[in-house]
Amino acid sequence: MTPVEIRHFHLFAGLGGGARGFNRGESRVGQLEARFRCIGGIDVDPAAMRDFQRLAGVPGTVLDMFDREQYRAFHGAEPAADWREATPQDIQRAAGGERPHIVFLSAPCKGFSGLLSESKSKTAKYQALNRLTLRGVWLMLEAWADDPPELVLFENVPRLATRGRALLDQITAMLRAYGYATAETTHDCGELGGLAQSRKRFLLVARHIAKVPPLLYEPERRPLRAVGDVLGRMLMPGDLRAGPMHRVPALQWKTWVRLAFVEAGSDWRSLNRLAIEGGQLRDYLIVPSMHNGGLGVHRWEEPTGVIAGASRPGNGSFSVADPRAPDGALQYQNYGVLPWDQPSGTVIGVKSPGQGTYSVADPRLPESSARHTQMFRVVRWDRHSATVTGSQQVGSGAACVADPRNHGADFAKYAVADWQRPAGTVISGSTTGQGAYAVADPRSGMDADRAAYLTGGHYGVMRMDQPAGAVSAAACHDNGRWSVADPRLPESTDNLVAIIRAEDGTWHRPFTTLELAALQSLVDPEEQLELDGLSDQAWRERIGNAVPSDAAQAIASEMGRTLLLAWSGETFQLNAAPVWVRPVAVGLSVAQGA
Template identity: 25%
Template structure:
């Protein structure tokens, strides 16, 4: 039997989760991802993994289990979260992708992996509570013990403030959520939060995406590229203080829609601070109007590569697209690799403990053919002698 821990991914994105799984000593056998640029990026960085570029609703558990060799230790899933996100909470319409959360339960029932890990935005526990309850009931009905909570990724060494919903389930056994290793104010064995400086302090001199295209493409510059700022945003960035909210800018330089007592998004048109974790990295990570994505010192936003490092992607991770927008989506939608590793390791340890404690049948002793034949002959001979002994005596004729 193989000693490898085998994982299958759903909604795999560009492979950030797979980096964490690999670092936690899982071998990823298959991944399901619909978006072409994300699927191509996954394949470019994770050779040997079978990528199903299709809607997860069209994938059967039998197909995934076959690719995995018939045994799946971990089913890892990151369903689309936009419908539950606080960024979309002001919109009343339902996102048609919300029901995809239930596909985790369907495929779990079809494949029966030893463990399940699923992540999403915190809103799943509130806006998506009906779907979450339905999923948990499904998992419990087929034998899983379920734990879930909302965790802060900065508490586990990620240089970014980002709260994530995490669900862990073991088939007949419990998988406990991990305990924090870092804190804003460390006490005891806890380490201080990792900062923007820790992650990107060694980088400088990004070029614009337009210039990179003219000089061979963004990949040639390891995606250390930024968007061209408008004249208005140049002024705003000059006035922005590191770590401050956009609302602290003088009102006359803010967009007109952000004036006169604006109460909306406050985390825009701002700069990151060197000595704090970054704001949450999103698909708008290189756009000043979509978050606090200004560089702590330079007159630019953070680059795509810097955003990836704040998401704890490897420094040489490839992005298989020619489009800035698609690359930003891959980075911003990813589960931070280090956080994925922490959660996956928690699963692996629980699986290993369960496997070790499971009762084992004693193997039957092997008997050579010669010995087996001799034993059979002896039994036949014994049976013959017994039958003669027990045969009634013949009566003598008188």
């Protein structure tokens, strides 16, 4: 294969999600293979440009592209004395003096977003932000007017096509004046990149007619993935081995409760189906879980948990919901033996001892059994023996004794010698559980009056009104008194991390910041991501503004194939994919979408 470099540049670059995706583009035509390289990016946010260098692999340029009038309208004040308007030469410097083959623009979209009211979008501030889009396109076209980029991709919110129609017409006219054919489409970036999110975006694609004769085709669409396909590959939320971006957001208590009652796949409208009486939920009660499943009862058909050394009902799930008949229903107590003085259960057709209580403890012994009364009998140490007979077998008489003396200490496993008795024989393996292994030493080495040293206070709980002990370097709840009986309970407006088991048996929780980045394909689920700063809010804003890397990769791959076709002299390739950008003559005569 012959490698061919394709250079790409990014205006309004954000943290570099689009640039990262373009770097990973894959295109081949014949013996030509594309190698994508980012030559720079521009954004007004310094933190975003530091992130851009991490994700795109090249430095970004912090540059304000407002003109003076737009600056005053947006900020409501004059710029600083050292501020100056950006020029086409600034764009060239940001690209390192190189010319790109592809320019990607993802201009600020707040003025066009449906999240902004119609009246607010018409204010001077947001109109200035909208006009910044037009100015950015003009600066880019002027920067390389003598040698235009082959392809230009303009990405924004779908509402731009309606709320920003007048502005969009100006951008389209400007591109055509510089020799480009254009097309407007709306795509789901999730389908382009095979993401686990649906992200509808407006795409204006421009192809320089003189430089790129072939048609530009749309990228292949792929089915959306389940969100669990991505999140299931990540560490559990809150596990900081994945970094600080994976912490669970602290929400208000009332928000956690609302989330728990929203049906999965639905939204706040699920709450309308709850019955409320006197300001309280009529049909539900939120009950805190006991520690480690205390007083837990297993269903009959499910396995039990790990059996601990102290498996009691009060410290774990060590009880079972037994479907078999309770005490008194004796007919179901297999191999049951009735006391002599109690009635029998119901007599049914099956009457074998293994199928119910069909045996009795009969105090009467037949005379014929007298000769067998001593079989396998064990004589107590303080009683006399029965008659010594000629038979020496234990099954034929009282031939056994319960001897309290331990004469086998030398061979006892893990034997512990009494402090006042001799030790067993010291053998070569006395450290492996055999021989003179251990001793019950009555000396504790502690002064009985020094109560603080009699116990480490493991799992100790302090009262709220008493002081704590000295905080040690290894202080933990299980090695001292490092817990407190806190009488304060959260108010509905208090922020906290709560786990409420919803009715569907799951934890309804917000995405972590790292999970949002993974859904945007900015990071692989098994990897960590470090963004500039320490604010989740700032991280989330930059992540939400980013172009999904996998979607950008799919677009770059299709653009790269078009460029390779043009550079190899091909003007047509049989393709079943829809045509994205037609020649300008056809584009003007055929209505979009027809």
